[in-house]
Amino acid sequence: MHITGPGGSGVTSLGRALAQHWAVPCHDTDDYFWQPTTPACQLKCDAAARLALMRQMFLPGPARALSGALETWSAEVEPYFDLVILLRLDPALRMKSLRTREVARYGAAALAPGGAMHAASREFMDWAALYDLPDTGRRSRARHLEWTAGLKCPVMELDSSAPVVALQQAVVG
Secondary structure: OEEEOOOOOOHHHHHHHHHHHHOOOEEEOHHHHEOOOOOOOOOEOOHHHHHHHHHHHOOOOOOOEEEOOOOOOOOOOHHHOOOEEEEEOOHHHHHHHHHHHHHHHHOHHHHOOOOOOHHHHHHHHHHHHOOOOOOOOOOOHHHHHHHHHOOOOOEEEEEOOOOHHHHHHHHHO
16 A cells, blocks of 8 residues: 655655554655655665665565655556555645644754754755645646556545544545
8 A cells, every 4th residue: 555645744644554553564755765864855866776675675575555755756666556545635734734844853943044954944845835736847736646547556535634543544444
C-alpha cells in the first residue's frame, strides 16, 4: 500500500498508523530519495541509487506500507501496489501543519531570520505552497491526480482534515 499527497497532509502519520494496525513495516520515500544528512533533506540520491536501495530494502518484503511521494520515479515500484491512498487537505491547514513541523524539527531560533535553517525552510515552504496551483512543473495536486488515474490498482482519496484514527478506519473498514 502506498500513501501519498502533499507535504503537511498527514501522509507519514497515516502510513505509520496503517502499518501499525496491520503489523507491517512502514517505509517512507524520503528515506530513498534523500541522502542521509544533518539536517535532513539536503542532498538527493540519484534515481538509480534510490531504486537500487528500494530493490534491496523495500520490494523483497511481504505486506508493507510506503508513505511519501514517488510519482516521478515510480514505474518499477507501481506493480507492487495493491492500493494507493491520496490525501488532500485545505491549503491553509496544510501550510499551518508544515510550519508546525518545521518548528518542531529545527526550532524557532533556527527558522528565524538569520537562523541556520531560515533560508532552506523558506524555500521549502514556498515550494510546498505551490502544490494546489495548476501546473507548476513540480509535485502538485494535478500531477498526483494524473499519476493516480494511470495506476492499475485501486486508488482511495481521503480528506485528511479528519483525525488519523478516522482515516485509518476509512481504509480498513
